[in-house]
Amino acid sequence: MPFKTVLAVVGGKDTAADLQHAISLCAGSEAHLSVLALQVALSPTLSDYPVDTDWLDRRHHHQHDFKAAAEAHDAACAGSGISYDFASFYDEPVFLTEELTRRAFYADLITVGPRVMTNASLIGIVVNGGLFDAMSPVLLLPEGDQASLRPKRIMLGWNNKIEAIRAVRESMDMLMAAEAVYVAVVDPESPYADHDGEPGAELATFLARHGVNVTVDQIPSGGRPVEDVLNQRALEVSADMLVLGAYGHARWRQRIFGGVTSSMMKGVKLPTLLVR
Missing domain, CATH: 3.40.50.620 (HUPs)
Structure with missing residues (x-):
């Protein structure tokens, strides 16, 4: 089937290059890009209990950094000139997996770049929510490779x-x-x-x-x-x-x-x- 809607999964600021891969892919095939920025929320470890203000400050900064990265991702999409929509979520893995599954139902393809592939938490969410639950095709995009949805x-x-x-x-x-x-x-x-x-x-x-x-x-x-x-x-x-x-x-x-x-x-x- 033709790939008309592409769901790109990205994370924080270190995945900006992954997003550019997805933007180039959609620009070359005139597909709509649906970007899903995910960040697993910082959880307290055993040594953090009882949770104090120091841990709460770390979580706040962690969430703030992700919000800034998500805004940069959104701006990159807006500047690309392609058709796109954007959403970001900071939550526990189970809820992020559910969100990805829901969005994958309405996409023809999920893309994953090299940074997300090396992020154990994010790639686990893609595998569980995308491949197993939604049974959506997943396109892995390696470092430095200009992929096309019209390969020869x-x-x-x-x-x-x-x-x-x-x-x-x-x-x-x-x-x-x-x-x-x-x-x-x-x-x-x-x-x-x-x-x-x-x-x-x-x-x-x-x-x-x-x-x-x-x-x-x-x-x-x-x-x-x-x-x-x-x-x-x-x-x-x-x-x-x-x-x-x-x-x-x-x-x-x-x-x-x-x-x-x-x-x-x-x-x-x-x-x-x-x-x-």
């Missing part, structure tokens, strides 16, 4: 699971418009690749019927982490974007054991679209 060369990670086919459907407009699409099947001898005969063949046929110029790559990992294999192959084919199904396991299992998605988020090399 796309690499699609394929493992024959529901999350992967949802990623295909959510990105179909981009796949159809791309000059080349590379389907990467890592370790095709694995059980998940046995259902359709030649691994990736049914997907290639499905995409070709939509006019997608598709090539299937069966790649042995050689014992390397899947995320490293995907990043390396994307570099070899000069991909502008990587599209992946995300979090194929239950939320509790991902928190305990991690997975390919979690590892990819820690080492994003190019714009990466995650869909659950």
